[in-house]
Amino acid sequence: MLTGLAILLVLAVMAVLVVIGIYNGIIALRNSVDNAWAQIDVQLKRRHDLIPNLVNVAKGYLVHEKETLENVIKARTQATQATAVKDKQAAENMLTSSLRSLFAVVEQYPDLKANQNLLKLHEEITSTENRIAFARQFYNDEVMRHNTLIQKFPNNVIAGSFNFGNKELFEIDDPSHKEVPEVKL
Amino acid sequence: MAYSFVQIEKEKSRSIVVLIAILIAIYFFTAWIIYFIVKSYFLAKVNEQLGRFFIFPSLTETVVVFAAASAAALVHFYATTAGMMLRAIQVLDAKPLDLNYPPHKMLKNIIEEVSTAMGGLPIGGCVVNTASCNAFSIGDFKSIPYIGVTEGLLSKLNRSQLEAVIGHEAAHIARGDTLIVTTTCSIFGLYEGMMVGIKEGLFRIRGGVALVGVLIYLILQLVHFFNKLLVSSISQQKEFRADAVAVRLTRDPLSLAQSLYIISKRWHGESTKIVGLSSLFIVEPAVSGLSGFSTHPPIEERINILLNMAHADKSALETMLVDVKPQIKAAHDSFLNKAKKEKLLKNHQGWFVFKENQWQGPFLFVELAGLGWLKADSLIRRDGAIEAKPAYQDSRLIPLFKPHQQDLHSRYSCPHCYHGLEEIGYEGAVVDKCSLCKGFLLTRDELNKVLIREDRDFSKSIIAQAEIALAEKKERFKQIRQIKTPLVINCPNCSRKMMRKLYSFYAPVEVDECGFCGRVWFDQDELEIVQAIYDRLPNKDQIVR
Known part of the structure; x- marks a missing residue:
């Protein structure tokens, strides 16, 4: 009787340890996902900070393209205000497409294309777009690892009882959005 | 990506331990062997009496050697890694x-x-x-x-x-x-x-x-x-x-x-x-x-x-x-416009040829051979591929151009693209030049003529390359000795294999030389670089014979 109780006790302790292990594993990965999301935010902020500079440089040359410039500014404002993952995605996608149309317009202005400030900004924007793509890639990898972990048995039981849900992927609606807005200078 | 900071730091500490362990092992074995030999050597007389040649260190001695070796290894590690x-x-x-x-x-x-x-x-x-x-x-x-x-x-x-x-x-x-x-x-x-x-x-x-x-x-x-x-x-x-x-x-x-x-x-x-x-x-x-x-x-x-x-x-x-030439770019663009249409044409693997401002084909290899108007510099594109390139760059098509050699009014054909070499006047000599890959074929006599004259001005990039060649002279000679015959081309004159070598002691530029007839093949720019180097030599007149 006593040995049976002892075995039961040992099993219970082991079960608790396993639960603690799994719980901590999930928490570590959750924080890693949050950190990856913060990384995207850092890069998006970098993009938002660059846009006013870009608009300033282009403003003098693009007198007849007010609409394009306004679209970029509008998209930027929306993007800075969005907080939820879904809203952010939509706003950032809009910003990407407005940037692309801006660069398409820039192509038609040789003076602007030769502007040194614009050349520098172009490199910065190209780099920022790449950083956003890479940060997103890292975030999505982490989310995938997180979601796979909490869906596996027996982790799913523990995740369910502690209310750990799946994390959302940062998706892009059109694969061509992955491309950097290209301008040949 | 499974590389977090924590893992990297863990990896760092593990590699430190492994390296120190290896170092201690090396010191220990070296010291032990030296100690063993010295002991055997100095106690040779005792050994003879006992009827043995070697005396192994005792356990205590081994431990002492190990401690000393560890200390030396640690000092070594920290001294070298700081x-x-x-x-x-x-x-x-x-x-x-x-x-x-x-x-x-x-x-x-x-x-x-x-x-x-x-x-x-x-x-x-x-x-x-x-x-x-x-x-x-x-x-x-x-x-x-x-x-x-x-x-x-x-x-x-x-x-x-x-x-x-x-x-x-x-x-x-x-x-x-x-x-x-x-x-x-x-x-x-x-x-x-x-x-x-x-x-x-x-x-x-x-x-x-x-x-x-x-x-x-x-x-x-x-x-x-x-x-x-x-x-x-x-x-x-x-x-x-x-x-x-x-x-x-x-x-x-x-x-x-x-x-x-x-x-x-x-x-x-x-x-x-x-x-x-x-x-x-x-x-x-x-x-x-x-x-x-x-x-x-x-x-x-x-x-x-x-x-x-x-x-x-x-x-x-x-x-x-190869730098994309303007014509290739134009062809490329015109293809992109029609890309959708051609995607539907899921034909057998063949080649498209760019003729009269549009892509024609696809042609099979046999069909290409019978075309008659396909030249070495015609633009071609593989079915399904987007990049366009001159036909001579597709190694599979080169056999098609070889029979055409006789038709060409030139003495030789290019060892790289099999296009007929053009005879041109160059610095007072008549030399053979490939209009496609811009290479030159010269005999030693022609070379001397070219090197002696100083009529040409060289572009900045040629002069820069000449300077680089001179700066890397030592390394280039070292590397050329170790080269394992990378590109062996055939001599356009006598069809023997040409040797990859540096042009001369003064001009360390890689060229191909025929050991039999003495002709030298220069790839694009190489001749000009050699010239630029020679033009700056103070004792040029003594060297060029």
Whole structure:
């Protein structure tokens, strides 16, 4: 009787340890996902900070393209205000497409294309777009690892009882959005 | 990506322990063997009485030797690894980035991009001011790791190719390879120095001391051998893994294949004096005599694996080295407009030929042979491929041009593209030039004429290349001796194999020379570079005969 109780006790302790292990594993990965999301935010902020500079440089040359410039500014404002993952995605996608149309317009202005400030900004924007793509890639990898972990048995039981849900992927609606807005200078 | 800071730090501490253990083992065995020999030698008389030749050290003596060896190994470790990053930077002659210079700014941006892809691992950047093409990474236990790129590579690669190279180096950093290799180099660098010192000392000393010297030298030689074996066996695998991680980071295997191809086709620098430091580079700097000791796997193998990942074939690489001419660009654009329409034409694998401002075809090989109007410089495109290129660049089509040689009114055909060579007047001589690849064929007599005259002014890039050639003279001679007959072309005059060599002692420019009829083939720009070098020689008149 006593040995049976002892075995039961040992099993219970082991079960608790396993639960603690799994719980901590999930928490570590959750924080890693949050950190990856913060990384995207850092890069998006970098993009938002660059846009006013870009608009300033282009403003003098693009007198007849007010609409394009306004679209970029509008998209930027929306993007800075969005907080939820879904809203952010939509706003950032809009910003990407407005940037692309801006660069398409820039192509038609040789003076602007030769502007040194614009050349520098172009490199910065190209780099920022790449950083956003890479940060997103890292975030999505982490989310995938997180979601796979909490869906596996027996982790799913523990995740369910502690209310750990799946994390959302940062998706892009059109694969061509992955491309950097290209301008040949 | 499963490389978090915690894991990297863990990896660091583990590699420190492993390296110290190896070092202690080496010290212990060396000291034990020396102690054993000395003991046997000095107690020779006692031995004779006892009827044995060797006396093994006792357990207590072994423990004492072990303690002394451990202490020596620890001192050695800390002495050699303190400030090793600074020393490595000095040996490699790396300089910090100048952020006002656009290419450097781009490099910094790319390094930060790759760092983002790895979840924010901090990495620094530096450059080496040489024309050779290579990249490396270094790291130590304290500061952040650094990735270095040569100016030559920076000028040859586009953004995505550079990104792939940086990805490869960052993979080495994340996997801890960089740290291990840098540390190993620093530690064994001491042995290398000792070996050189003892070797020189051996010529000066005589007697019993010399015997001990030889013994120590032999032991060091053994350590050196095992070090090389160790480094090469580990790092061959490392390169494949780093390539794989780079692809995972940048999702762009083709760019990595292209950059490896470009690096392999260019001069990638001399090997550094410290053994093993060459394994820091993306492509091994010097060609090693024994392939078993190479720190890197054959580059073709790496390129093939990457091409498989990208579902591309070799032709995707060959176009890389040729500047896209305006006509190719125009053809390319016109194709893109019709791309959708042609996608529907899912025909057999064939070739499209660009004629009268549009793409015609697809043609099978047999059909191409019967066309009659296909020339070596006609633009062609493989069915399903987007890139257009001149027909002579497709090795499968070259047999089609060979029969046409007789039709051409030229004496010779180009050894590279089989196009008929044009006779032109050049600096007072009549020489044969390929209008496609811009190569020259000259006899020794014609060459003398060309070299003696000084009618031409050379462009800045030619003069720059001439300067680079002179600056790298020593290294080039060293490398040419080790070359394993890379491109063997046939002499256009007598069809014998031409030898790849440096033009002369004064002008270290790679050319192909026919040992039989003495004709020399210069690839694009090479003749002008040789001329530019000769024009600056003070004693030119004595040399050119």
